[in-house]
Structure formats: structure tokens, C-alpha cells
Amino acid sequence: MADAGETSFYSNAVDYWRDVPPTVDGMLGGYGSISSIDINGSKAFLRKFLGEGEGQTGTACALDCGAGIGRISKRLLLPLFRSVDLVDVTQEFLDKAKTYLGEEGQRVGRYLCSGLQDLVPESGRYDVIWIQWVIGHLTDDHLVDFLRRCQKALRPNGLVVIKDNVAFEGVVPDEVDSSVCRDLSIVHALVGRAGLQILHEEQQTDFPKEIYQVHTLALR
Ligand SMILES: C[S@@+](CC[C@H](N)C(=O)[O-])C[C@H]1O[C@@H](n2cnc3c(N)ncnc32)[C@H](O)[C@@H]1O
Numbered sequence: 001m002a003d004a005g006e007t008s009f010y011s012n013a014v015d016y017w018r019d020v021p022p023t024v025d026g027m028l029g030g031y032g033s034i035s036s037i038d039i040n041g042s043k044a045f046l047r048k049f050l051g052e053g054e055g056q057t058g059t060a061c062a063l064d065c066g067a068g069i070g071r072i073s074k075r076l077l078l079p080l081f082r083s084v085d086l087v088d089v090t091q092e093f094l095d096k097a098k099t100y101l102g103e104e105g106q107r108v109g110r111y112l113c114s115g116l117q118d119l120v121p122e123s124g125r126y127d128v129i130w131i132q133w134v135i136g137h138l139t140d141d142h143l144v145d146f147l148r149r150c151q152k153a154l155r156p157n158g159l160v161v162i163k164d165n166v167a168f169e170g171v172v173p174d175e176v177d178s179s180v181c182r183d184l185s186i187v188h189a190l191v192g193r194a195g196l197q198i199l200h201e202e203q204q205t206d207f208p209k210e211i212y213q214v215h216t217l218a219l220r
Contacts, residue, residue: 012178013137022096027068034207039075041204045216057157058127065116066134070097078104087112087119117142121153132163136179147194160219165212
């Protein structure tokens with residue numbers, strides 16, 4: 001049974017995102033200008049793993065978690081995967097995605113409106129599960145459980161990728177959007193609790209100095 005603090009942690013986030021405009025700038029808290037640097041960094045990261053060879057990750061289907069309007073699906077996932085599913089807690093963003101993604105949006109398999117804490121991704125469906133700028137909206141226990149479910153949802157040689165802000169030290173709460181920012185050692189510990197291995201990790205370069213460091217972790 002969820003306690004009152006946990007219930008309001010989630011419901012306050014839902015209320016926050018309901019009032020955010022369905023734009024790239026809205027998705028990035030006013031930092032829409034960094035979207036291209038972000039996407040290019042992600043593309044270079046993911047390309048290390050994708051391909052036909054032995055042990056390489058396939059390109060049949062990806063899941064975009066906390067997808068918002070589909071900023072990442074449009075420029076990273078749809079160009080690399082035959083089909084992409086989107087999941088987000090905010091229905092208005094998924095509605096916007098249907099036009100924002102344009103023609104290529106025809107290759108979206110499923111639009112799932114759900115909190116990640118409640119989502120059970122289909123077993124064995126995904127080559128890549130991309131989780132960007134949303135883990136801070138899950139409690140530790142829910143994040144661990146979600147990562148475990150993601151592992152079961154991977155195809156052979158599949159990858160779970162987390163790309164997110166990391167705090168300098170400890171857990172920094174954000175009362176405005178009802179999230180937390182964890183330091184890297186805490187993220188590592190939660191990934192370990194979920195039973196996932198870290199295959200590769202990078203810090204995103206060329207972001208503005210005043211924002212959190214952003215790290216990308218490839219897991220399976
Ligand atoms: C900072 S935006 C990032 C959007 C997208 N990942 C990107 O990088 O463009 C956070 C997104 O997470 C969604 N979100 C917040 N809490 C969530 C939850 N518990 N489960 C799923 N999505 C959630 C919001 O609706 C919003 O679309």
C-alpha cells in the first residue's frame with residue numbers, strides 16, 4: 001500500500017507535467033536549444049552497440065520511456081529502429097506525438113499512457129529500452145522493480161539505456177516538478193539491486209555549465 005508521501009510525489013508530478021506546453025522546450029525545461037547536442041551524443045553512444053554482427057544489439061523495436069511528445073523517438077529511435085513504442089504518464093504529450101512525429105510516426109507500434117511504476121513492458125519485445133530524463137520521477141523501489149521488468153522485456157543482446165541528470169552528492173529533491181536527482185553512486189547501487197550490469201557509461205559533453213552533469217549508462 002502506497003503511503004501519502006509517495007502518492008503525492010506521483011500526483012504532484014502528474015499535475016506539473018499537465019501544465020507544461022507540448023513542445024521540445026517544454027520537454028527540456030526551457031533548454032530546447034540543447035536538444036541537438038543531446039541527440040547527437042545519444043546517436044554516437046547507441047551506434048557502438050547496434051548492428052548485424054555476433055553479440056550486437058538488433059534494430060527491430062525500441063521503447064521510449066517518459067517519451068513526452070516523442071523528441072527522442074523522432075530524431076534518435078525512429079531513424080535507427082524499424083518500430084518504436086512510446087510510454088508516458090501524460091496523455092496530452094502522446095496526443096501531440098501523433099502529429100509531431102510526422103510520416104515516420106506510422107512506424108510507432110504502441111502509444112502507452114502509463115506511469116513507469118505501473119508499466120509491465122511486453123516480455124522479449126525490445127532491442128533497446130531508452131529511459132531519459134524520467135528516473136527521478138520514480139521512487140528507489142519502483143525504479144529497481146521497473147528496471148527488473150525492463151530486463152525481462154529485452155530481446156537477445158538487448159539493452160536498457162538510462163540517460164539522466166546526476167547530482168554531485170546524495171539525493172537532491174525538486175519540489176517544482178516533484179522529482180529527485182540522485183548522485184552516480186546511488187544510481188549504480190539501484191541498477192545493481194535490479195540485477196543489471198553496466199556495460200558502458202559516458203558523460204554527455206558540451207552541455208551548458210549551469211545544468212546537472214548528464215550520464216548515459218548501457219545496461220543488461
Ligand atoms: C523531462 S521530460 C523528458 C521527456 C523525454 N524523455 C525527452 O527527453 O524529451 C519528462 C517526461 O516524463 C514524463 N513522466 C513524469 N513522470 C512519469 C512517470 N512516473 N512515468 C512515466 N512518465 C513520466 C512526463 O510526462 C514528461 O513527458
